[in-house]
Amino acid sequence: MDHLTIVTHPLVQHKLTLMRDRDTSTAVFRQLLREISQLLAYEVTRELPMTTKRIDTPVQPMDAPTLAGRKMALVSILRAGNGLLDGILELVPSARVGFVGLYRDEETLQPVQYYFKAPEQLEDRLVIAVDPMLATGNSSAAAVDLLKAKGATNIRFLCLLAAPEGVARMKEAHPDVPIVTAALDERLNENGYIVPGLGDAGDRMFGTK
Numbered sequence: 001m002d003h004l005t006i007v008t009h010p011l012v013q014h015k016l017t018l019m020r021d022r023d024t025s026t027a028v029f030r031q032l033l034r035e036i037s038q039l040l041a042y043e044v045t046r047e048l049p050m051t052t053k054r055i056d057t058p059v060q061p062m063d064a065p066t067l068a069g070r071k072m073a074l075v076s077i078l079r080a081g082n083g084l085l086d087g088i089l090e091l092v093p094s095a096r097v098g099f100v101g102l103y104r105d106e107e108t109l110q111p112v113q114y115y116f117k118a119p120e121q122l123e124d125r126l127v128i129a130v131d132p133m134l135a136t137g138n139s140s141a142a143a144v145d146l147l148k149a150k151g152a153t154n155i156r157f158l159c160l161l162a163a164p165e166g167v168a169r170m171k172e173a174h175p176d177v178p179i180v181t182a183a184l185d186e187r188l189n190e191n192g193y194i195v196p197g198l199g200d201a202g203d204r205m206f207g208t209k
């Protein structure tokens with residue numbers, strides 16, 4: 001996969017516009033994120049290794065395509081990552097799930113870790129880390145550090161919105177981790193927020209502000 005993939009599908013772009021709108025309610029924001037997560041998952045799971053298995057259709061036997069290898073791991077970067085996780089799990093219900101608890105210190109913009117739990121045998125799995133926002137890239141780079149320290153070698157990062165600064169940070173720290181996003185925005189503002197962005201994803205999802 002390319003280092004950066006922007007999913008330009010009309011449905012994704014339409015839903016993203018609704019999410020950016022400050023007048024969109026918490027309930028609708030959460031629902032849209034769930035819907036977009038499934039469209040983005042379609043893209044991030046392209047090129048998965050396939051094999052065939054022998055099945056009997058009602059008409060005749062066939063060698064039918066099926067996913068190969070160990071079950072993938074979805075890793076949500078808390079809190080906001082959970083807004084992407086739920087929808088993807090509906091598409092890939094057998095995925096293993098991990099959580100990285102991180103929040104961004106508002107002054108330093110450095111991530112503060114408060115939790116980490118990952119599935120076993122990460123080295124044998126495709127690992128998809130999910131977080132709606134890639135701003136400075138400090139949180140995603142730290143999350144990928146943790147996953148690599150646990151053995152992961154095949155990692156993809158899925159987000160909704162990315163800033164050029166975050167993409168550059170990830171490319172420098174983790175050039176082997178492809179990023180899939182719905183949009184690459186203009187820049188970060190002086191508070192480290194994505195411009196034009198959609199505000200604080202976690203707060204908008206959970207109604208905490």
Ligand SMILES: O=P(O)(O)OC[C@H]1O[C@H](OP(=O)(O)OP(=O)(O)O)[C@H](O)[C@@H]1O
Pocket residue numbers: 077078079080081102103104105109111131132133134135136137138139140166192200201202203
């Ligand atoms: O690229 P960065 O500059 O690190 O910023 C992105 C991070 O900021 C947000 O989380 P936040 O810290 O607000 O925590 P939350 O998910 O608990 O709201 C977002 O969900 C990312 O994890």
Ligand SMILES: O=c1cc[nH]c(=O)[nH]1
Pocket residue numbers: 133135192193194195197198199200201202
């Ligand atoms: O714009 C931003 C930047 C970081 N985290 C968010 O939720 N939004």
Ligand SMILES: [Mg+2]
Pocket residue numbers: 077078079080081102103104139
């Ligand atoms: Mg976060």
